[in-house]
Amino acid sequence: MPGPELLSSVQNAIRVMRQFSLDEPELGITELNERLGISKSSIYRVLQTLCAEHIIQQNPETKKYHLGLTAFEIGCVVYNDIQVCQVALPLLQKMHLKLPVVIQLVVYDRGTVIHLLKLPEKRETRTFNRMGKRVPANATAAGKVLLAYQSEKEIERLCSIGFKSFTPNTLTKPEVLLSELAAIKENGYAFSKEEFKVGMCALAVPVFDEITNQIVAAISVTGPKKILSPAQIQIYLREMKMYSRLISEQLDLE
Amino acid sequence: MPGPELLSSVQNAIRVMRQFSLDEPELGITELNERLGISKSSIYRVLQTLCAEHIIQQNPETKKYHLGLTAFEIGCVVYNDIQVCQVALPLLQKMHLKLPVVIQLVVYDRGTVIHLLKLPEKRETRTFNRMGKRVPANATAAGKVLLAYQSEKEIERLCSIGFKSFTPNTLTKPEVLLSELAAIKENGYAFSKEEFKVGMCALAVPVFDEITNQIVAAISVTGPKKILSPAQIQIYLREMKMYSRLISEQLDLE
DNA sequence: AAGGGTTTTTCGTATAGCGAAAAACGAAAA
DNA sequence: TTTTCGTTTTTCGCTATACGAAAAACCCTT
Numbered sequence: 001m002p003g004p005e006l007l008s009s010v011q012n013a014i015r016v017m018r019q020f021s022l023d024e025p026e027l028g029i030t031e032l033n034e035r036l037g038i039s040k041s042s043i044y045r046v047l048q049t050l051c052a053e054h055i056i057q058q059n060p061e062t063k064k065y066h067l068g069l070t071a072f073e074i075g076c077v078v079y080n081d082i083q084v085c086q087v088a089l090p091l092l093q094k095m096h097l098k099l100p101v102v103i104q105l106v107v108y109d110r111g112t113v114i115h116l117l118k119l120p121e122k123r124e125t126r127t128f129n130r131m132g133k134r135v136p137a138n139a140t141a142a143g144k145v146l147l148a149y150q151s152e153k154e155i156e157r158l159c160s161i162g163f164k165s166f167t168p169n170t171l172t173k174p175e176v177l178l179s180e181l182a183a184i185k186e187n188g189y190a191f192s193k194e195e196f197k198v199g200m201c202a203l204a205v206p207v208f209d210e211i212t213n214q215i216v217a218a219i220s221v222t223g224p225k226k227i228l229s230p231a232q233i234q235i236y237l238r239e240m241k242m243y244s245r246l247i248s249e250q251l252d253l254e
Numbered sequence: 255m256p257g258p259e260l261l262s263s264v265q266n267a268i269r270v271m272r273q274f275s276l277d278e279p280e281l282g283i284t285e286l287n288e289r290l291g292i293s294k295s296s297i298y299r300v301l302q303t304l305c306a307e308h309i310i311q312q313n314p315e316t317k318k319y320h321l322g323l324t325a326f327e328i329g330c331v332v333y334n335d336i337q338v339c340q341v342a343l344p345l346l347q348k349m350h351l352k353l354p355v356v357i358q359l360v361v362y363d364r365g366t367v368i369h370l371l372k373l374p375e376k377r378e379t380r381t382f383n384r385m386g387k388r389v390p391a392n393a394t395a396a397g398k399v400l401l402a403y404q405s406e407k408e409i410e411r412l413c414s415i416g417f418k419s420f421t422p423n424t425l426t427k428p429e430v431l432l433s434e435l436a437a438i439k440e441n442g443y444a445f446s447k448e449e450f451k452v453g454m455c456a457l458a459v460p461v462f463d464e465i466t467n468q469i470v471a472a473i474s475v476t477g478p479k480k481i482l483s484p485a486q487i488q489i490y491l492r493e494m495k496m497y498s499r500l501i502s503e504q505l506d507l508e
Numbered sequence: 509a510a511g512g513g514t515t516t517t518t519c520g521t522a523t524a525g526c527g528a529a530a531a532a533c534g535a536a537a538a
Numbered sequence: 539t540t541t542t543c544g545t546t547t548t549t550c551g552c553t554a555t556a557c558g559a560a561a562a563a564c565c566c567t568t
Contacts, residue, residue, distance in 0.1 A: 008557090009555090009556065039559080040558090041556095041557075041560095042556075042557065
């Protein structure tokens, strides 16, 4: 395997783009140089090129750089491509009317999950933020559901890499995780009790594609410990499973 | 001004990324080669590089390429950066409860406007799609509002380039457009009667930053001709102006 | 006015990235 | 099956390109 040679300047450009995050939306050349170890001149040229296309924009005040509207535009194309978002949003909004808790839709991506949608605990609250956030699959209910239905090979691959821990409850031992995944497939849902954030619990169910039988996403409900009492859990699960089925039904209709 | 030299392979990569759209989410090497006039080998190498980072993914069935989750992830960072989205969404949702029509939030970008949010005519409908869509500023109500408050220089620049027409009603003549923009600043709102799509009308008001007094976005209400009767327009405007003010007030609080 | 921190620019060199063309692949037709 | 056509990959030299180091310009802060 020669591995087709990749374009190093494009790789640099991508590495630069990925440095920007919610926590650090603005970065200067020196910071990027330190973080990436790419020479300042290269960083500068990469930024110039990305700026010319408005993938990145420069703040004239601070001289620092941040992601621009073209990046947003491209990201939206992906979002609109992802069929399950389009189908799920109106349905989950309906569910949200009945159960005004934090409802999320997430997909699997190489050992992590990415948030596609997030409905807040109450209407009116600051809402769809954290869309696009990536979290590890082993530490969340939705992640575990998605993991449970991945191929053995993929699961093994992740086990061989190892898992990060976030709270004392995070599942990191492969043997523990594997039996948990088996149980999840058995029950059709996953529960996470403070495995990612202390004090927070979550419940998740899979969403399948009816034709291929592949898992395409997971729906999760998140909240503080007390919200998810055993009695409540049953109520939530009922709704979640129903909406999961509704989404599945609509998935291949178009 | 020598114009700092830009990285051609990065430029190629960007041009490739931008080819993907809602209408053509999947493209092959040959198609990209035809559209961009870049040699197939270069296209191939660019795609390989982007694939390695999951900016683009290859459909193993068709061998064609489409934008990937990393592109979504990056786009979301931008979205979450844009303060006005975060502030406006819950407020516009409230407005939407009172007025269940199509409500949009858009920003200006070099002669065009980009949709940040779109609330559908009714709850439950397929909703936030068309986020990220780019439309010309001269042909929509929101575009005209945003244009009205741009610098003279910018407006002149656009006039010198010229405007595209979409319907018989589209404003393309600079002198007509300029007097329209003056009227918009006078009235504090813009109206578009079938200037972009036949049968469709729209109403838009500006959203300002209270500190800088700069225009940061526009709120628009769109619908078929009959929805926007003169009497209705007054009702809509009242609400729109109120919510615009509410958004402004919250903008710099954080 | 001077200093430390930036961001830009310059410059020579090595190599990365280019295009043309050949090879491999794959689906559909014969 | 074999052939054909339209893809996508790979190969291969050459040249232009993108590289890093270091110098220059800039810009706040003191």
